[in-house]
Amino acid sequence: MRNFCGYLGRSLNLALRHLGSILSLFRQALYWIFIAPFRGKPVNKKDFIGQLELIGVKSLPIVSFVSFFFGITLAMLTAYQLRIFQSEILVGALVGVSFSRELGPLLTAIVVAARVGAAMTAELGTMKVSEEIDALETMAIRPVRFLIAPRLLAILIMLPCLTIIANIVGILGGYLIAKLSLGLDTYYYFSQTFKAMEAKDLFTGLIKSFFFAGIIGMVGCYQGFIVRGGAEGVGRATTTSVVSSIFLIIVTDCFFNALFYFI
Numbered sequence: 001m002r003n004f005c006g007y008l009g010r011s012l013n014l015a016l017r018h019l020g021s022i023l024s025l026f027r028q029a030l031y032w033i034f035i036a037p038f039r040g041k042p043v044n045k046k047d048f049i050g051q052l053e054l055i056g057v058k059s060l061p062i063v064s065f066v067s068f069f070f071g072i073t074l075a076m077l078t079a080y081q082l083r084i085f086q087s088e089i090l091v092g093a094l095v096g097v098s099f100s101r102e103l104g105p106l107l108t109a110i111v112v113a114a115r116v117g118a119a120m121t122a123e124l125g126t127m128k129v130s131e132e133i134d135a136l137e138t139m140a141i142r143p144v145r146f147l148i149a150p151r152l153l154a155i156l157i158m159l160p161c162l163t164i165i166a167n168i169v170g171i172l173g174g175y176l177i178a179k180l181s182l183g184l185d186t187y188y189y190f191s192q193t194f195k196a197m198e199a200k201d202l203f204t205g206l207i208k209s210f211f212f213a214g215i216i217g218m219v220g221c222y223q224g225f226i227v228r229g230g231a232e233g234v235g236r237a238t239t240t241s242v243v244s245s246i247f248l249i250i251v252t253d254c255f256f257n258a259l260f261y262f263i
Helices: 002-039 045-057 060-085 088-129 132-138 143-180 186-196 199-225 230-262
Strands: none
Touching: 002 143, 002 199, 045 088, 045 143, 060 088, 060 143, 088 132, 088 143, 088 186, 088 199, 088 230, 132 143, 143 186, 143 199, 199 230
C-alpha cells in the first residue's frame, strides 16, 4: 500500500510539473500569435501556410474517409433499433445531431492527433536531439516564435474547419444508408436532419474542436521540446504524444458534455 501511494504521489507530481511547463509554453505561444504581430513581429507566413497545408489539406482525405464510413455505421445501427418502433425516418436527425455535437469533433481530433500530433513531436524531437533548437537559442532566435506559434495557430484554424467537413461527410454517409436501405426520400432525409439540428449543436462541436486543437498542438510541440535519448527518445516521445493527446481529448470532451448538459 505504501509503495502504491508513493508511486501515485510521484506520478501526480510529475503530471503537475508537465502541466505547468505546457501552460508556460502555451502562454508564450499565445504571445507570439496574438500580441507580437502588433509589435512588428508576426508569425512566419511561409511556415504558417505550410502548416495549414499539412494539418488541413493533407488531413482532409483521412478525416472524410473516417467520417463517411462512421456515418454509414451509425445510420445502420440506429436504423436497426428504430425499426423496432417503426421510426426509421428519424435516422437523419440522429446522425446529424450526433455528428454535430459529438462524433464530428471527436473523430476529427483523434485522427488529427494520430497524424499531425505525432508528426509535430517527431519533427521537433529530431531537431532537439540534433541540437538545432539549441542553435536557434544561441543565435537569439526564439524557438517558440518560429517553431510552435505557426503550428499552434494553424491547428487552431484548421481543426474546426475539418470538423465542419466531417459533419457534412458523416451526414452524407447516413444519407447513403437512408436512401439505399431504408428508401427515404432525399428531401425528407435532409429536412428532418436540419430540423432536428440547432445552432447550439454546431457551436458546441466547434467550441470543443477549438480546445481539442490546443491540446493536440501543445502536447505535440511540448513532447518534441523535451525529447532526450536520440532516435529512441524521439520514438518514445511520439508515442507519449499521441496517447496523451487522445486521453486529454476524451477527458475534455466528457467535461464539456457535462457542462453543456447542466447548462
